[in-house]
Each structure stands twice: as structure tokens, then as C-alpha cells.
Amino acid sequence: MPKQTIRLTAAEFLEGLKALQSDAEQKKIQRYFKSGEGEYSQGDQFIGVRMGQVFQLAKEMMDMPLAQIEKLLESPIHEARVGAVSIMDFQARSKKTPESRRKELYELYLRRHDRINNWDLVDRSAQYVVGGYLYDKPRAVLYKLARSKNIWERRTAIVATSYFLKHRDRADTFKIAEMLLKDKEDLIHKAAGGWVRQAGKGDRDQLLAFLGKHAATMPRTFLRYAIEHLSASQKAHYMGLKNA
Structure with missing residues (x-):
């Protein structure tokens, strides 16, 4: 039986996240990211997916088009935005990625910094998406x-x-x-x-x-x-x- 082709869309990524959701993990993540009233993650939505699983899903979908990555960044779900910046990071790290795409990733990062709005999102992607692009500039x-x-x-x-x-x-x-x-x-x-x-x-x-x-x-x-x-x-x- 042929392997099912993954559709590289934000909607497909969100479906993948929902399949990995855990109530126990949700409680742990909410405590870890300080999502209570007045804390830095207040208002963020955590559905409860382990970060290692988010990274693996992002790796499987790392060829996602830029427009779909931006759609993923727009999600209110924190793990979805982790997925978006992880895909950006994987693309920025890849030796196969042309300079034109590195520039697009860098510009997307800065343009949508309003959605890269927690310490883990920055730390997951700034090194290669921003620093890697600017190294010789x-x-x-x-x-x-x-x-x-x-x-x-x-x-x-x-x-x-x-x-x-x-x-x-x-x-x-x-x-x-x-x-x-x-x-x-x-x-x-x-x-x-x-x-x-x-x-x-x-x-x-x-x-x-x-x-x-x-x-x-x-x-x-x-x-x-x-x-x-x-x-x-x-x-x-x-x-x-x-x-x-």
C-alpha cells in the first residue's frame, strides 16, 4: 500500500497536533510557561503536546510553503507556533535552502514577530533564521x-x-x-x-x-x-x- 502523502498545510499540522494532545501534558505545560493571570504567557493557549513531538511533526513537514508557515504562526495555540518556528529553523539550517528562501524566512520572522511572542519561540528559531541570515551582512x-x-x-x-x-x-x-x-x-x-x-x-x-x-x-x-x-x-x- 503506498505511503500516504502529507499535505504541507497549517491545517494538516494542526490536525497532527490534536492527535498528540494530552490533558496531563497540558497541565504541566501551563505551569511551566506561567500562563496564569499577570504572568508572561497569560492568554496563550496550550493544548498539551510534548515539545519533542511538536519538533518531530515539524521535521516531517519542514518543506511547508511560507504562506502556510505564516498561517501556522497566526494560530492562538502555542504548540502550533512552536511548530511554525521549528519549520523555519529546519529550513534555515538546511544546506539545501537557497539564499532567497533564507531571506524570506528572515523577513517573515521580523514581520510577524507579534506571533513569535514567548521565550521558547525566540530561542527555537532566532539563532539560524535571524543570526544565520545576518552573519555575512x-x-x-x-x-x-x-x-x-x-x-x-x-x-x-x-x-x-x-x-x-x-x-x-x-x-x-x-x-x-x-x-x-x-x-x-x-x-x-x-x-x-x-x-x-x-x-x-x-x-x-x-x-x-x-x-x-x-x-x-x-x-x-x-x-x-x-x-x-x-x-x-x-x-x-x-x-x-x-x-x-
């Missing part, structure tokens, strides 16, 4: 995003630089992290501190210089994430600067 857009009033656009600015770090290109990570030092959002402190830490793996001296300049005034969460891989004595030193 001017990066002024990242600095514009870092100044945005939108928390998720600011997170994209720092997360996208992780692609550069793979190529030992660390300058933008430190510069954008410096722009985010006075950010009021904990989810930005975690991201900026984490990516500074990653940059420091490749250039410890640059990390220590950054900490020497900013440890006393940076947000505590930012600092804790940035110093995570340092020695106990170094951690104590920089936390001491913060507490002085």
Missing part, C-alpha cells in the same frame, strides 16, 4: 531590536548572536548584552547573562573585562548567569562587587 537590525519596547524583540537581539559565537565572532554578543544591562525583565537578564557566558567560553579575558566593568551594577540574575562557569573564587569576587 550588516547587523544594525539587531541593535534596533535591542532598543525595542517589546521584550521578545529584545530577546531576539541577543539570542541571534549565538550563531556568530559558533564562528568565534563575539563582539556583537558583548555589545548587545551591554545595551541590555538596564533592562527591567528577568527573561532578558537570563538570556543576556547566558549568552555572555557562552561568549566567555571562547574568550575568557573579554568576559572578565566585561564583568570587571559591569558586575557591580548589572542585575543579579544577569550576573549569576554570566559567572556560572567561573571558579568558586571568581564567582565570590564578582558577587562581592555586586554586594559592595
Whole structure:
């Protein structure tokens, strides 16, 4: 019997999600993503599909046309938007993807950032869709995003630089992290501190210089994430600067 052909549409993806839905998983996801009143995921709809299953479904449908990806992004269901950005990520990573499609994916990401509206959606796709596209191009857009009033656009600015770090290109990570030092959002402190830490793996001296300049005034969460891989004595030193 011939294998059934998968229709690469948003509607087909949503049908696939519904077949994987679990009430128990829904409760876990709602707690994990803080979807209560006043929390950052308030109003988002979680139907209860494990992320590994969402990623697998996205991989099976990674050739979805751009217009259908955008339809998927428009869904109120969180797992559907995870699927959309995962498909974008798979396409951006593929060596078979032409530059013209990479540009379209990048432009879709920025144009529909209103639907890429949670930390996991940014982290799942910004590295390759945004950072990968900008690697050999001017990066002024990242600095514009870092100044945005939108928390998720600011997170994209720092997360996208992780692609550069793979190529030992660390300058933008430190510069954008410096722009985010006075950010009021904990989810930005975690991201900026984490990516500074990653940059420091490749250039410890640059990390220590950054900490020497900013440890006393940076947000505590930012600092804790940035110093995570340092020695106990170094951690104590920089936390001491913060507490002085």
C-alpha cells in the first residue's frame, strides 16, 4: 500500500497536533510557561503536546510553503507556533535552502514577530533564521531590536548572536548584552547573562573585562548567569562587587 502523502498545510499540522494532545501534558505545560493571570504567557493557549513531538511533526513537514508557515504562526495555540518556528529553523539550517528562501524566512520572522511572542519561540528559531541570515551582512537590525519596547524583540537581539559565537565572532554578543544591562525583565537578564557566558567560553579575558566593568551594577540574575562557569573564587569576587 503506498505511503500516504502529507499535505504541507497549517491545517494538516494542526490536525497532527490534536492527535498528540494530552490533558496531563497540558497541565504541566501551563505551569511551566506561567500562563496564569499577570504572568508572561497569560492568554496563550496550550493544548498539551510534548515539545519533542511538536519538533518531530515539524521535521516531517519542514518543506511547508511560507504562506502556510505564516498561517501556522497566526494560530492562538502555542504548540502550533512552536511548530511554525521549528519549520523555519529546519529550513534555515538546511544546506539545501537557497539564499532567497533564507531571506524570506528572515523577513517573515521580523514581520510577524507579534506571533513569535514567548521565550521558547525566540530561542527555537532566532539563532539560524535571524543570526544565520545576518552573519555575512550588516547587523544594525539587531541593535534596533535591542532598543525595542517589546521584550521578545529584545530577546531576539541577543539570542541571534549565538550563531556568530559558533564562528568565534563575539563582539556583537558583548555589545548587545551591554545595551541590555538596564533592562527591567528577568527573561532578558537570563538570556543576556547566558549568552555572555557562552561568549566567555571562547574568550575568557573579554568576559572578565566585561564583568570587571559591569558586575557591580548589572542585575543579579544577569550576573549569576554570566559567572556560572567561573571558579568558586571568581564567582565570590564578582558577587562581592555586586554586594559592595
